[in-house]
Amino acid sequence: MARAKISIIGAGNVGASTACWAAAKELGDLVLVDVVEGLAAGKALDLTQAGPIERYDAKISGTTEYAETADSDIVIITAGLPRKPGMSRDDLLAKNVAIVREVTAQVSKYSPDAILIVVANPLDAMVHAAHKVSGFDTKRLMGMAGILDISRYRAFIAMELNVSVEDINALLMGGHGDDMVPLPRYTSVAGIPLSELLSAEKIEAIVQRTRDGGAEIVSLLKTGSAYYAPSAAVVQMAEAVLKDKKRILPCAAYCDKEYAVGGYFVGTPAVLGAQGVEKVIEVKLSDPERKLFEASVAHVKELAAQVDKLL
Ligand code: TXD
DSSP states (O other): OOOOEEEEEOOSHHHHHHHHHHHHTTOOEEEEEOSSTTHHHHHHHHHHHHHHHHTOOOOEEEESOGGGGTTOSEEEEOOSOOOOTTOOGGGGHHHHHHHHHHHHHHHHHHOTTOEEEEOSSSHHHHHHHHHHHHOOOGGGEEEOOHHHHHHHHHHHHHHHHTSOGGGEEOOEEESSGGGEEEOGGGOEETTEEGGGTSOHHHHHHHHHHHHTHHHHHHHHHSSSOOOHHHHHHHHHHHHHHHTTOOEEEEEEEEESSGGGOOSEEEEEEEEEETTEEEEEOOOOOOHHHHHHHHHHHHHHHHHHHHHHHHO
């Protein structure tokens, strides 16, 4: 069987780290694309030379030309500006819409059957833009944010309890960061409800640190935003699709009747498999949770309207 082909657009921090995790997991052959001459080619060559040490077999190439991405199974769009200290994700909208529009037009021309995973911020709005430009079936479009937020949340809980991250099971919904909808009643540690192990105040503090998780890293790095955990998260999505794992992972998925959203990409748990987003899971929400989710959806709609004007 032929290897899968994965194209990664944007060979910056998130793109290059995505390639690194994907190569280590032998998910397929990789094509990196970046507008900066030599950047993608240099990183691809470097990663190729790590193969003998890490023992992975993959063709890894880098280019400025989209023709090389032809017939990709998955295309991961990381091209876009990252945040600097003091910036919100929404501040990136106008510049990143222009980038995502250009990139999506190219990748959908060369890989009309691919599954697109969007990473650029503001995330839900960028998936909306990629959908409008590509016209792809909504099952084949998804955005990465929820896995990252959950992973931050799980890491903080494990740190607090001094137990393995593997034993923390959690669920979150809604948008990235400020629009996140925490669902602590769906969080357990080796099956034990989190509320039996931590006080409500402690849980709230962890939720808040998770909400601010991206900004905490931006303020430390000063020149850009997080990339190791974001790239690990996107590779988990790609793996679920390529191995048809049917994993339930939170991501920006198209919801129409689901949660009565009315046709937007919003953060929700979904089943990811070979078809892409195979099913949106509708979780029962309490009144306060539903209010938070509705606020998150309203924000997505507002940004999507801005995107529509810019496209
Ligand atoms: O949770 C999430 N969804 C996110 C999103 C987590 C982390 C980062 N997130 C967003 O991803 C971030 O806010 C940015 O919008 C993107 C990319 O972040 P990254 O940290 O990788 O930014 P870099 O290092 O600046 O890399 C961006 C690369 C850079 O090499 C540019 O030259 C390239 O994108 N770029 C392009 N490539 C191809 N085509 C075009 N038009 C283009 N424009 C820029």
